[in-house]
Amino acid sequence: MIRLAVVGLGKMGLSHYAIIATHPLVKIQAICDSTGYVLDVLKKYTGVATYSDFDAMLREVDLDAVIIATPSSMHAGMVRAALQKNLHVFCEKPFCLDTEEGRELADLANSKALVNQVGYHNRFVGAFGEVKRLLDLGAIGKVTHILAEAYGPVVLKTKGTTWRTQRHTGGGCLYDYGAHPLDLVNWYFGSPHGVGGSVLNSVFSKDTDDEVFTTLYYEDGKSAQLSVNWSDESVRKMTTKINIWGTQGRIYADRQECRTYLRDTAQFPPNYHQGWNVRYTTELTEPVWFYLRGEEYSAQLDYFVRCIAENRAADNVNSFKSAVVTDNIMSLIIADATTRASRPGEVIPEVPSKKRGFFFPSRKTAQ
């Protein structure tokens, strides 16, 4: 059994905890959060061991792995401490607000041959995986452009008091929403050589961005555009969309389906033909052992567990190293937007502050 702890019990942490706790190869040893209230309720009703001090937990509990789902500005310190204890680490996205620190941690994890993974769950969505497969096969020929979008109804009025509404703690539309389509672009095409025309605009938020637009430039003339808005009430929940144009066709994908148009001159993958080819989630999705909000959330944790069980630290699809590339693109976007002249309605973002502390605010251990 893999002995595991979950750190940070917000929306993602609770969801990860509920999923991983049911995994047949995993035993939950402890959970850790700064909010005593949530800990106390869970301890009272489920009997799980609880900690409000991360460092104490690392000292006292025998662990093989941790899931870190704390606010983004706390990731780096916690990840470092866990790696130094030789633990395999699954960390929520975005990985590190400071790209340099992210690189160091990726190197540290690799030098210790520890499994390291970041929670970019879209790489486990069947339809987005199909896009990757088609691109690797060269199905649409030479790619010229990608449009990556995400919209959702998160901030719909001037209000907000959590870390997600402050950029310096890793909140805001770019880090929270934009990271997902950007990470898909990174998965499909790697690191761009330049970023331009970046707009980080506030619609309702006082302290951070609510919409993000940018252009990424690649070596071979290929470009990508990002359009993200989390103040869009017209969609029911977060919707991520990818469009890719190539010399031999076009691919459209969202969480539900992958539609591919192939020209008659294209190299057809098996079961693909000239014209539109539609693949639905029902045929692209592998079953999971436990379902909470989507197969991808379970699939990514199962993958993490299997990488540990099978000693596969080196080839993780969502490695720290890959996440650092996504983090770096976000830093470039912030820098690009910051250098532009102030325009009406535009928030000039602060550069994320470097936070090294990784202890939760001191509080008696609620064991």
Next chain:
Amino acid sequence: MDRLLFGDNQFFGVNHMSEDKARDQSIRFQEIQSIIDVLDDAYDEGIRSFMCTTHDRMTLICDHMRAHPDRYGDFSFMPSMPYAHKYANAVTEEGMLGALKRFLPAEGFLNAAMRGGMSFAKKDIEGITTLLIDSEMKMFSGLNTPVIFLQNVVVDLLLGLGFKEAFRIFSVHVKTRYNAEPGFITMNLPALLDALEEVGLTNPIVCSNINKIGFRMCGGFDAYERALRERKFRAIAMSVFASGAIPAREAIAWVCGQPNIEAIVFGASSKSNIRNTRSLVDELWYNNSHSQALLS
């Protein structure tokens, strides 16, 4: 329970196959009258039970039903709560406790104040839970709600956390306060049946995906078949068409062939689709009742 329950995904832009289709549906159903028209079609086809999310817009449907008791005399709502996205978005905006406070009743009537205040202080989930249930049930006041469901994201979250006591709390409150049967929606039927049994909920109403291709039947197709054969529970099958991946006749024939299924919940946007599903169920259900009779 009626054999055929009418679902509401189509009215609120939920479509597991296509986001374009989901948007088309939310445009089509943005006027409440267009939802009512479809409910009328379903009613006229003999469908009396509406399994509906506690979406804000449901309030308008409830108002309509209350205003026309003669037309909808034996119409039943089977509320499914909570509508999870409103909570999830609120958590992003205000944090976990902020969101919880937002949805608790604002007016300070004594009962709520006592249950809420005391519960918060004592970390007693029972009081908070019952308050949230009451606030979700407010829109159905005066209407017939024979079954009240806990929605799958919440059921499966609690199941994963091992917070089984919450199922019992929900069950007791629904029975005592609303004189209704508790129901549970899940994507993890075999695991949930174990959990419900552990907290002493016998013969529970459980709604889960049950379809020929095993779509979102977590725990595995075989475990579902075994549960249907061997476990004592009142099964409601949803997603029987697997979002359109299985042709209607084939889908209904397969579901009707499974033992122990008490009802099917389905969504449709047109009179012809409603009629088609109803007549397929009328035609094919016999096999099921026949095999049930043989089993018992």
